[in-house]
Amino acid sequence: xxxxxxxxxxxxxxxxxxxxxxxxxxxxxxxxxxxxxxxxxxxxxxxxxxxxxxxxxxxxxxxxxxxxxxxxxxxxxxxxxxxxxxxxxxxxxxxxxxxxxxxxxxxxxxxxxxxxxxxxxxxxxxxxxxxxxxxxxxxxxxxxxxxxxxxxxxxxxxxxxxxxxxxxxxxxxxxxxxxxxxxxxxxxxxxxxxxxxxxxxxxxxxxxxxxxxxxxxxxxxxxxxxxxxxxxxxxxxxxxxxxxxxxxxxxxxxxxxxxxxxxxxxxxxxxxxxxxxxxxxxxxxxxxxxxxxxxxxxxxxxxxxxxxxxxxxxxxxxxxxxxxxxxxxxxxxxxxxxxxxxxxxxxxxxxxxxxxxxxxxxxxxxxxxxxxxxxxxxxxxxxxxxxxxxxxxxxxxxxxxxxxxxxxxxxxxxxxxxxxxxxxxxxxxxxxxxxxxxxxxxxxxxxxxxxxxxxxxxxxxxxxxxxxxxxxxxxxxxxx
Numbered sequence: 001x002x003x004x005x006x007x008x009x010x011x012x013x014x015x016x017x018x019x020x021x022x023x024x025x026x027x028x029x030x031x032x033x034x035x036x037x038x039x040x041x042x043x044x045x046x047x048x049x050x051x052x053x054x055x056x057x058x059x060x061x062x063x064x065x066x067x068x069x070x071x072x073x074x075x076x077x078x079x080x081x082x083x084x085x086x087x088x089x090x091x092x093x094x095x096x097x098x099x100x101x102x103x104x105x106x107x108x109x110x111x112x113x114x115x116x117x118x119x120x121x122x123x124x125x126x127x128x129x130x131x132x133x134x135x136x137x138x139x140x141x142x143x144x145x146x147x148x149x150x151x152x153x154x155x156x157x158x159x160x161x162x163x164x165x166x167x168x169x170x171x172x173x174x175x176x177x178x179x180x181x182x183x184x185x186x187x188x189x190x191x192x193x194x195x196x197x198x199x200x201x202x203x204x205x206x207x208x209x210x211x212x213x214x215x216x217x218x219x220x221x222x223x224x225x226x227x228x229x230x231x232x233x234x235x236x237x238x239x240x241x242x243x244x245x246x247x248x249x250x251x252x253x254x255x256x257x258x259x260x261x262x263x264x265x266x267x268x269x270x271x272x273x274x275x276x277x278x279x280x281x282x283x284x285x286x287x288x289x290x291x292x293x294x295x296x297x298x299x300x301x302x303x304x305x306x307x308x309x310x311x312x313x314x315x316x317x318x319x320x321x322x323x324x325x326x327x328x329x330x331x332x333x334x335x336x337x338x339x340x341x342x343x344x345x346x347x348x349x350x351x352x353x354x355x356x357x358x359x360x361x362x363x364x365x366x367x368x369x370x371x372x373x374x375x376x377x378x379x380x381x382x383x384x385x386x387x388x389x390x391x392x393x394x395x396x397x398x399x400x401x402x403x404x405x406x407x408x409x410x411x412x413x414x415x416x417x418x419x420x421x422x423x424x425x426x427x428x429x430x431x432x433x434x435x436x437x438x439x440x441x442x443x444x445x446x447x448x449x450x451x452x453x454x455x456x457x458x459x460x461x462x463x464x465x466x467x468x469x470x471x472x473x474x475x476x477x478x479x480x
Contacts, residue, residue: 008141012148012271019149019156024264027159029323031176032257034163037327041253043173045242046111048235050118053101055227056094057126060220061087062133063227066274067281067357069137076134077199085208086216087130091123105243117177124184131191136278138198147191148271154183222361229368233375233398237391240379245387254327255388257320258335265308265342269301273349280357291416294354301346302426303468306433307458311451312339314437318447330388337392344403351406355413363409371402425467432461 032040061083069076098119102112128151135144158179162171169175238255242248276297283290312319313336320332355364375398382390410416440454462468 008145008275011142012145012275013268015145015149016268016271019152020264020267023152023156024260025323027156027163028260030163031159031171032253032260033325034171035173035176037253037257038249039173039253041238041242041249041251041256043114043176044256045238045249045252046114047118048238049102050098050115050122051235052231052239053094053098053228054122054126054231055224056097057087057090057123058130058224058227059090059217060223060227061090061216062126062130063223063277063356064216064220065130066133066137066277069134069278071281071285076138076195079212080134080195080199082209082212083130083216086213087127089208091126094123095119114173114177117174117181121177121180121184124181124188128184128188128191131188131195132274134195134198135191136274139278140198141275143194144274147187147194148274150190151183151187154186155179158182222365223356226356226361226364226368229365229372233368233372233402234395236376237379237383237395240376241383241388241391244383250327251388254330255334255391257324257327257331258338258388258392260323261312261319261335262338262342265305266345269305269342269346269349272297272301272346273353276350276353277357280354284358290354291414294350294410294416295422298347298350299467301350302343303429303459303462305343305346306430307455309339309342310430310433310437311454311458312336314441314454315447315451318451334388334392337389337396341396341399344399347403348399348406351403351410354410355406358413360409360413363413364406367402367405367409370405371398374398374401425465428465429462429467432465433458436461 035043065079065083068079098115099112102115107115128147132144132147135141135147159176161167162169162175162179238252241251241255245251276293279293280290283293316332316336316339317328320328320335324331352364355361375394378394378397379391382394384390386393411418436454436457440450440457443450443453445453459468
């Protein structure tokens with residue numbers, strides 16, 4: 001399992017580093033610079049609102065399916081048609097409730113129109129994720145890796161034509177969401193064809209088994225609650241800003257500018273969870289020890305998260321100046337806080353995924369409920385006083401406390417021994433990364449060269465203190 005994990009996570013990271021940086025730094029950044037902070041902030045708040053009730057589209061089905069197919073491959077063909085119908089029904093429920101809530105909080109006509117498009121995109125994303133759960137459940141990680149970047153690749157091509165193709169159109173936020181709709185639709189169609197081939201089905205014959213659907217919803221309900229709670233404390237910030245502050249759309253735009261790189265790095269960390277869930281599920285079913293895989297995955301993510309978080313904090317102004325034209329100082333300030341969220345988020349993708357695979361959703365739901373209440377309370381207190389920065393502080397506080405809670409739960413459930421030597425090496429690494437960043441800022445080169453030198457030095461330092469053992473990793477890849 002260690003060999004499979006390393007090989008496939010290397011492929012996933014390679015593909016995402018090949019495609020997604022150009023999306024983040026080239027397309028998405030250009031879209032915001034073209035639209036301006038206010039119009040993009042308006043879109044970003046609507047997008048996050050459409051995301052809040054996203055779990056109604058899935059209700060934990062994807063997670064249940066990933067774990068179930070990983071343990072019982074033969075069930076793919078039997079369950080596929082029923083689950084597709086169930087997801088279509090859930091899409092109707094999601095759209096209805098989302099629109100009702102939008103009217104309650106007094107969204108305007110322009111809000112509603114954009115929300116409808118974003119809501120449809122959320123359905124397409126959810127549908128693709130369900131289809132991909134079948135691929136990862138079958139351990140077809142290479143195919144799943146290709147699909148994971150396909151939508152971004154299509155969007156890069158479409159948005160490049162719209163932005164720089166010399167078309168006689170005025171680029172606006174609707175063209176941006178239409179391009180997303182096109183990309184997600186093509187990706188969903190291709191993934192559906194692949195899944196049907198793996199299920200040995202020649203055509204789509206829809207059928208719905210109510211008892212089966214009810215069984216899935218009952219089994220998935222605890223996970224659905226978990227995702228709903230976590231979504232609220234991860235996505236409600238910009239919605240609250242847009243509603244609370246007089247210049248809420250502008251502040252949401254500033255927050256979105258700062259959040260963009262966190263979102264990009266978070267995509268890669270999320271892929272660890274996608275890969276780890278079926279691996280953990282299969283190992284736990286066969287009563288294999290997961291301790292080494294947990295340590296390996298956590299070490300990989302922790303090293304990358306610390307280097308990125310601390311590095312981006314030291315170079316926050318330079319990075320925001322490189323990416324944007326307006327609100328540089330405000331964005332850099334928010335960015336400095338937000339990037340530290342990457343450390344607890346990465347931690348959660350390992351320990352939270354392990355608890356999910358083991359079925360410890362009661363503990364996770366209690367943790368997430370406390371996190372949501374804390375985040376909303378902090379946002380209500382800090383947003384009126386500190387605007388986007390206040391929301392960033394609220395997010396950072398919530399993420400660190402909830403990730404710490406997950407570590408404690410895992411230690412108690414799995415009885416892992418506390419490895420004080422390993423913890424001391426982690427602390428030594430953090431201190432070293434801070435000192436390396438201080439030193440890099442003193443170099444008399446262009447800041448980009450300093451940043452590259454800093455990054456390389458941090459990974460060399462990780463290998464020197466034996467936190468990142470390249471020789472051992474290569475041995476696992478070669479010999480298993």
